[in-house]
Structures are given as C-alpha cells and as structure tokens.
Amino acid sequence: MLIISEQEARSLVSVEDAIAAVEQCFAAMARAEARNYPVVREAVGRQDAVYGVKAGCDGSAPILGLKAGGYWPHNMDRKLSNHQSSTLLFDPDTGRASALVSANYLTGVRTGAASAIATKYLSRPDCSVLGIIGAGVQAQYQLRATLAVRAIRRVHAWNRSAEKLAAFGRIVAQLGLEFIPETDCRGVAAHADILITVTPSQKALVEKSWVRAGTHINAMGADTRGKQELDPALVAGAALFVDEAAQALGIGECQHACNAGLITAQSFRGSIGAVIEGLCDGRRTADEITLFDGTGVALQDLAVADLAVRMAAQRGLGSSVDY
Secondary structure (H helix, E strand, O other): OEEEOHHHHHHHOOHHHHHHHHHHHHHHHHOOOEEEOOOEEEEOOOOOOEEEEEEEEEOOOOEEEEEEEEEOOOHHHHOOOOEEEEEEEEOOOOOOEEEEEEOHHHHHHHHHHHHHHHHHHHOOOOOOEEEEEOOOHHHHHHHHHHHOOOOOOEEEEEOOOHHHHHHHHHHHHHOOOEEEEOOOHHHHHHHOOEEEEOOOOEEEEEOHHHOOOOOEEEEOOOOOOOOEEEOHHHHHHOEEEEOOHHHHHHOOOHHHHHHOOOOOHHHEEEEHHHHHOOOOOOOOOOOOOEEEEOOOOHHHHHHHHHHHHHHHHHHOOOEEOOO
C-alpha cells in the first residue's frame, strides 16, 4: 500500500490537474461508466462533529474507493483544520487496498475544481467580475480555480468576519486583482458575472432580485440537509445543473426549492457531466441565469486521490508499506 501524506498531496496535485481529473470523472458519470454509492453522514456525538463516508467506482479509469471524514468545528482551537478526511483506494480487480491518501487539501481543491468546470461550461466567456460569498479557506480554492478558466479582473466578496474578509482580500491583491469588500451579500450579487457561495449558512443569503441577468452561480455550500444559501425562487427561476440529481434534491441547494414545490427532478436541464459530453444544452442565451448545485460526490475525491497516487509513482514520493 502507498501512503501519501498531506504535505505530499499538496505538492502532487495542482489546481489545473484537479480540474482535468474532475472533468473526466463528471464525463464518466454522464456516460454511466462511473457511479457514486449512497452517502453515510452522521453526527458523531463528540465535539459537535459530523462524520461521513462517500464511496464509488469509475470503471473507465478504473478507480474504486472511499473517502471518510468530516467536520470537527473545534479543531481550530487545536491548531488543526476543521475539515479532516482520508481517501482509501482499492485495486478494482482484486479488492486489495492499494493506497491511503490524506484528503484535506484534496477535498478543497476538488471542490474548487468542480465549481471551475461549471464556470467553464456555463458562464459567459467574457465574464471578468467574480463575486464570492464566504471568505474562508474554501474561498481561496474557488478563487484560484476560477482564475484557471476565466480572465477575472475584479473580485467582490462578503464574510461575516471582517478579519477573514480582510485576509482574503490580501490574497486577491497578491494575485494582481482588484478587491472590493462588501458590507452585505446584496453588494456582491449586484456586481458579479460569476457568483460563488461557500458558506455553512442555514438560511438564504442571496435574493432573486439581487442577481443580474446573465449571471452564472455556483452554489457550493449546501451539502447537508438544512443548509441553504439561495432564495428558493432564485433556484426555481434559473437554468439548473447538478453534479448528481439525487444529492442536489436531498442535501444540496435545490432541497429547499424542491421542498417548497417549486422544482422537481425534471426541472434540471442536466448534469454538468452531460453538458461536458454534449448530451444536453448548457447556457442557451447571454441573459440566462445559470446555476450549478455542487454537493460534492465521491468520484471527485477518488479522481484527485488517484491522480496523487499516479504522480507519486512518477516522482518516487509516498511511503510504501506491506499490508
């Protein structure tokens, strides 16, 4: 078995490589060559933590495995990341465990990659203004991934914490972009060509009337029952795209519009994989509001973990142990 540490994973997988790997797995899902298995997600009963297991298999790669981990909200007090996870890969032909990969960085970068892929296929090519609601660690992944697919010049952002917002602004400035800190979410939405939401909110932060025609939205925060970032009317009025339909309706941003009777599974234009494969239309007009509900699927995690393993083999990194 090959063991890849957190530090090694960071050195092995770039944002651009993650985008390519996740795009391939979305396409394999659309071709019915890859499948995510049912997600387990439970409260731990200690430290207010939530723990989950996501698994799946991409027969086209081939990749088989699972990611286990979750959210420990008090970890910052221990100088650890609140998000902790590991990916275990198996040989699809024998079932033997083949690699254990630290997945904290990889979870962040694959989430940014999924959003960037939706931006690449669904946003207007001339988009230059990025709006981000939420300025935590994931916002940095979102920013760098978006820059890989669109020529962004200006960033508007909001966060509940002024300190986090200022820190994010310094990162934006270091990348040579103009940064506009906003005092509310409306200010972000009003200026954005591309709007990304990455918060743990459990109530709508963005109203339908705030969003301009032609905006593309990546709703990336809702991945659990109860989480919400967008007005259900905004969701219902947009051209909807998903990573996986069942997850979007059950735990994604779409759950609230669905529960209100505003949308059904038939409301989705398609998956982002179907757009990649040319199986459904993406954006149809310049004025259309497009929305990608990114809930995060196991195959994203497996794709970037497999990439790390392959890169480690090429560079002679990782620790090989008998198992």
